[in-house]
Each structure stands twice: as C-alpha cells, then as structure tokens.
Amino acid sequence: MKQHRMVDLQSQYKRLKSEIDDAMANVLEQTNFINGPAVKSFQSNLEEYLNVKHVIPCGNGTDALQIALMALDLQPGDEVITSTFTFIATVEVIALLKLKPVLVDVDPDTFTLIPEEIEKSITSKTQAIIPVHLFGQGAEMNAIMPIAQKYNLSVVEDTAQAIGCDYKFNSTITKLGTIGDIGCTSFFPSKNLGCFGDGGACFTNNDALAEKMRMIVNHGSKKKYYHQIIGINSRLDTLQAAILDTKLKHLDNFNQRRQKAASWYDQELKNIEDLQIPSKSSKSDHIFHQYTLKVKDGKRDELQSYLKENNIPSMVYYPVPLHEQEAFTEYQDKDISLANSETLSSEVLSLPMHTELTEEQLKDITTTIKRFFNHE
Numbered sequence: 001m002k003q004h005r006m007v008d009l010q011s012q013y014k015r016l017k018s019e020i021d022d023a024m025a026n027v028l029e030q031t032n033f034i035n036g037p038a039v040k041s042f043q044s045n046l047e048e049y050l051n052v053k054h055v056i057p058c059g060n061g062t063d064a065l066q067i068a069l070m071a072l073d074l075q076p077g078d079e080v081i082t083s084t085f086t087f088i089a090t091v092e093v094i095a096l097l098k099l100k101p102v103l104v105d106v107d108p109d110t111f112t113l114i115p116e117e118i119e120k121s122i123t124s125k126t127q128a129i130i131p132v133h134l135f136g137q138g139a140e141m142n143a144i145m146p147i148a149q150k151y152n153l154s155v156v157e158d159t160a161q162a163i164g165c166d167y168k169f170n171s172t173i174t175k176l177g178t179i180g181d182i183g184c185t186s187f188f189p190s191k192n193l194g195c196f197g198d199g200g201a202c203f204t205n206n207d208a209l210a211e212k213m214r215m216i217v218n219h220g221s222k223k224k225y226y227h228q229i230i231g232i233n234s235r236l237d238t239l240q241a242a243i244l245d246t247k248l249k250h251l252d253n254f255n256q257r258r259q260k261a262a263s264w265y266d267q268e269l270k271n272i273e274d275l276q277i278p279s280k281s282s283k284s285d286h287i288f289h290q291y292t293l294k295v296k297d298g299k300r301d302e303l304q305s306y307l308k309e310n311n312i313p314s315m316v317y318y319p320v321p322l323h324e325q326e327a328f329t330e331y332q333d334k335d336i337s338l339a340n341s342e343t344l345s346s347e348v349l350s351l352p353m354h355t356e357l358t359e360e361q362l363k364d365i366t367t368t369i370k371r372f373f374n375h376e
Contacts, residue, residue: 008354
C-alpha cells in the first residue's frame, strides 16, 4: 500500500506527467515567463469553464481577496462581515486595508456563515460581506444575496476551497465564485485546482470592476509607465498558468474522484455514534477540498493521536477561530456569540482527501477509525 498523505500531489503529477511536462517545456522554449500566452489561454478557458465574463489572474489567493476589496473603493473604518471559522487570509486582508473585520458565527453542520447572524451584524458602516465556501461547498448564497441587496452591500466570495463547485442559485445551477460582485480563489498546490507554486484569480461579471482589478494587479496601470491608481504587483506567472491550463481540463474529474472517496468515508463511518460525517447543503454540491468529521465527547485529539500511531495523517482546520487570535484582539466583540465556531475548533478533524486515494488506503483509514471506536 502507498504511504498515506493528506494530499498526494506526487501521484497526481505522475498520472498527468506527460501533459504537464509538455506544457511547461513549451513555456521554457518560448521564455515568455511573465504574461505569456499560457496566461491568456488559462484566463480564457477559466472564463468559459465558470461561465463568467472576466477572470483576472494574480499572484495568490490572499492577493485575490485584497485586490477585490481594493476594487470596491472601501474607506478606512468601513466594516466587512465574514466568518470567524476560516483561514486567516480572509480576515487578514481586511485589516491590512485598514477596514474593520466583523466576525460572525457559522452553521455547526455546513461550517458556513449563518445569514441571520450576518444581518444582525450590519451597521451604518458595513460595506461588504465575504462568504467563505468552506471545505468544498457553498455558503447560503440564496439568503446572503438578498441581505446584501437590501442593505446595498458588496459581496466578495472566497472560493479558495470550492473552485468548480455547482450551486443552485434561485433556480439556476451556477459555479460558486460567480454569484456575488467578485469571486476569489487560490491555486495553492493542495487546492482542487492547484499549480506548482502560488497563484490566484478574481472573477466578475462587472466590466468596470474587471477593468479596475486588471489595473490593480499591474501597479495601477493600463499602459506601461502610466499609473492611474495605486495598485500592487500580483501576476500569475506563465509557468504556473501553463500547469493550471492543463489541469483545468481535469478539474471535474478531480472533483469527482474526491466525491467518490468521500462516499466511501460516509458509508464506512456514518454509523459511529461519536462521529458526524460532513453535512451536505441542499443547494450546493460538495467537492470535498477537505473531508471534515466532527468528533464528539472530547475524543478528537485522542483519535488524531491514534491515527498518527498507525501512520495515517489528519489535520485540524481550524484549531483557533479568528476572533480568539491574538492578531485580531482589537476586533473582538464580547457581546456577540460565536459559540458554534468555538465548539467546532475542538471537534473538527480532516482525513486524507485527494484525487489519488486508493480503495486499499480508504479501507485502511476507515478500518483504523472503526477500531478506535470499537466499531469493527
């Protein structure tokens, strides 16, 4: 049996090696490493895949979020509502731009923002909402978008963990990241669509926002040496674009492989009393960037140790919610309950999840978990 890995990028590369090597060799032959043809090709193909008018490639997923907020012309002190149960990048960029992050609680089953908690947190200073499509499925966009429209708020979707996921928005099936004003994603190697370094992108159907974001990623410039606005330097390099363009053709298959592995986990683990398998939204597909269990009765850390003893990796995403992080002390609001996120941080445990999981590996993982719970 192959060694267990949380993410097996090596095996995926070997399976796609000839395609990826050819794409990289073509860039090396052309030596057009910045804004080369592969960047334009990937941008165009991703626009078609997502059915969105504009894709703006950039340097990484954190930059994508910052670029999106910069394009909205928010002012210092403006408030942006988002999740406390997510990776730091979502909130970090808000603080970096001198905006105020307003952290709200998540649904204990889907791990995504509770729409009612969003509405409770809106003030006269609120300007935007960042729903995080966590672990591979969508936040409640059918409820979030009407709230945003009611209060005239911008919506920036954090789609770093859900690229390619279908969502039933009203009565139409659409891709996550294309519902709000701007969608953002990361192409970090472990993502469902990952490159071999850093990369990211913004998506929008708004022509004016697209033009502004293209300027922002290029030092605030449309024409070299002429700068209309303050921007940053955040480009997706051509080698990474070539890799992504190649892997984009396989993205639906990648997601299907993850779903197949998740189905195995579900079937084998669903009857263990102290575990809760991932819940699935009625409106969103789930493409399992992570397969995240909830482990009850304080047994999470003991289970993780047992898995490690049996050479099975696992991860806790996220051990400390953002409202309890030292970096965000000044934004903590003691009057708002974030109890769901605090409980989740003590319960969640993610199992190995990637496109190359074998039946033998899945059987070993689930058998080991059942042995821990005396459920063989």
